[in-house]
Amino acid sequence: MFKGAVLRYLLSDALSLIGNSIAGVVLPLVLLARTGDVLAAGSLALICAVPQFVCGVVGGAVLDRVNRRTVSVVADLISAASCALLPVVDEVWGLSFGWFVVLGLLGAVGDVPGMSARDALLPSVCERERADLQRFVGASQSLGALVNIVGPAVAALLIGFMDDVDALWITAAFSCGAALVTLTLPRSVGEVSLSNDATAACNGDMTRDAASVPAGVDAAPAAPKKAGMLAAAKSVLVDGLSALFATDSLLRASTLLSFGITMVMGSLQGIVLPAYFTQLGRPEAVGYVVSAMGAGLLVGSTAYTALAHVMSRRRWLVVSLLGMAASVCVLGQFPALPVLLAAAAVLGLFAGPASALLGFFAFDRVPDDRRGSAMGTLNALYLVVAPAGAFVGSVLISAAQIGGAGLVLTGAWVVVTALALIAKPLRHLDGEAKASLAD
Structure with a gap:
């Protein structure tokens, strides 16, 4: 079905994901073990x-200016x-x-741009x-689901056989492997291409600039193509938010739905x-629960x-x-x-189609010349929403114990589901690929 660069891309993605899935199980447990404070975590x-x-x-900002393959390798x-x-650090000084803050910040420098790249x-x-x-998006989601079975299960086994923090050596090895496989992709797939409209706009700007210079006068040196990084980042944020929320009602609704699900999860x-x-x-049971969820996600x-074409997109979503x-x-x-393992597996089963469908709209409806900005902004927002959810969970546990936190999160999920079912842009999904702009 797939070959060549597609298979190498999927292998690189799988290596990166399996390392992250191991870390996703191990890190919270290490943090809780070292601090002993849920609210601190x-x-x-x-x-x-x-x-x-x-x-x-x-x-x-970097992704719309620098080869995306290079960014992915450096980030890994x-x-x-x-x-x-x-x-x-744990061996030399003790964590x-x-x-955790310092090394978490270092990880952020690589994780977020790497995901976006x-x-x-x-x-x-x-x-x-x-x-x-x-x-391809569906296959990528299936591979991610397979990784989410293997990674957490491996993490659970590692915790049983070695000190919890030592399991992170495995994460580092998988990230290095992902970088090496990404290097085998053709450099051309990482090059940034401008849309016809963007190219025309650039050509128009050049023509106007040339016409404005009087005859016999040397043109002033061209301004640097790359603005300062802060100005570029601001431009990317504005452009990314515009691509995600301003012009496409379906993309806006699906993004907000994904944020709601991500925060509760x-x-x-x-x-x-x-x-x-x-x-x-x-x-170690955390790893088994996450693996059960991954197994369901793989099947879904x-x-x-x-x-995908047997049922309408709306029916799949509902x-x-x-x-x-x-x-x-x-x-x-x-x-x-x-029972908890069974519920996690069923959750993954039904999350599979929703995840693939929402991912398809995100990839399909953003033009290539804005994709770096949109994906960078999207992943940055995801990595604020998920930690915000973790913080809310820690506050709920401190205030109402674990049982109370579970009830509140269940209620929040029901509210998100109800809003998604009645949202107008999500009612008519078939034939919507790149169609309903500025609804």
Whole structure:
């Protein structure tokens, strides 16, 4: 089905994701073990959120000016360094809250631009190999789901056989592997291309500038093409927000829905479940729950990839949202582990089609010359929303204990689902690819 650069892209993506999935299980447990304070863990996530946002926006500025393959490689290497330093610091000085902040900031420099670079590369790789974008997104989601089965399960096993922080060496190794595989992609897929309109605008500006110079007078040196990074970052943020929210009602609604889901899941997976299982004395169970969710996501994503055209997009979305809501209602009660694992698997099953569908609209409806800005801004916002959810979860646990936090998060998920079902832009999804601008 796929070949060449597409397969290498998917392998690189898988290596990066599996390292991140291991770290996603291990880091909250290490943080809770070292600080012993749920609120401190939630606060750390929020403290790092602002620098992550800034790095995401600046990364977006870089992505519309620098080869995206290069950005992806450098970002993976920085991420590897940030993970490898955690066990080193723990061995030499001992990890403290301050060290988590410092190394978390270093990780943000690599993680957010790296995610954006990989997202921006996807459509270019797909176009080069003449692969169907919707199927490619579905396949990418399926691979991500497979990784989310393997990674957390590996993390759970590693925690059982070695000191928790030493598992981060594995994350660093996977990030390095991702960088090496990305280097095998053709450099051309990372080059930034201007749309015809943008090229025409540039040509028009050049023509006007040339016409304004009197005969016999030497033209002044051209202004530097690259503005200052802060000015560029501001421009990227404005352009990215405009691409995501201002001109396309469907893209705006789907992005807001994704944010709502991410915030609740960031709270559940990032702080509430780790705190729950740490309290039970079974921290490794977090990995098994996340793996169960990944198994369901794999089945759901694969089913959507194969059967995307069997049902309408609206029907896929409605079925997915209702199934996810029912699963979260069970998860929020913190039942016995077998029931909790089953609920997590069902949640992943219904999340697969929704994730692939929402991802398709994000890739399909943003023009290439704005893709770096849009993806940089989008990923920066995601990495603020998820930590904000983790912080809210830590506050809820401190105020109402873990059971109360579960009930509040369940209610929040039901509200998000209800709003998505009645949202006008999400009612008529078929035939909407690049269609309903400025509704």
